[in-house]
Amino acid sequence: MVGGAKSTVPDSSPAAAGGRKTRIAVLVSGGGTNLQALIDAQGSVITDGEIVLVIANNSKAYALERAAKAGIDSAVILKKELGSQEAFEAAIIGKLEEYDVDFLILAGFMTILSEDFTRRYEKRIINVHPSLIPRFCGEGFYGLKVHEAVLAAGETVTGATVHFVNEIPDGGEIILQKEVAVQPGDTPEVLQKRVMEQAEWIILPRAAQMLSEKLKKERA
């Protein structure tokens, strides 16, 4: 499914290439509050990049509504329909090429990508993770599970990390981190919301701008 029939073909003339904004795809699986933070940061924090495509691996993801409301094209790509990780990733690559995407943001994208895929987009995929990597990360640590583990361990400080994605889950180079206090009486849900508000929604747009600016300069 592709939503909308907006202008998807970029101006590829040499004159336009140096000046055009860096083209971003955001990959999502769920609610999409980080996608919303990125949408809201366009034109303020994110001045050198634009979100041209949202890809969801879940047709019910509320993030798709957020994309539609913002007038951003979206695609739903389902692994179970395509039959294999290889076919799933080939479909993603096809969309990224169709939209001439420069880099990818994983914003609550709950699928691990293969080494072939991460190598293809080396230093061009970033992910937001809701802990201070290297704590509470890697396989099995996602979403609320991260905050449950932080509380079970009795931590007083947690936070979020934006990092490059490589073949090791949550193992790529760290770009930005921000600490958040754990408060007495926190539940996983309350802590998740605080980490989002005080860290994720701030550092993800900043990192998106950093990479947008870098790639724009490299094209100039």
Ligand code: GAR
């Ligand atoms: C966010 O907290 C994000 O950091 C986390 O899932 C949530 C998605 O929320 N991602 C991971 O745990 C990845 N390992 P959102 O859909 O509202 O942005």
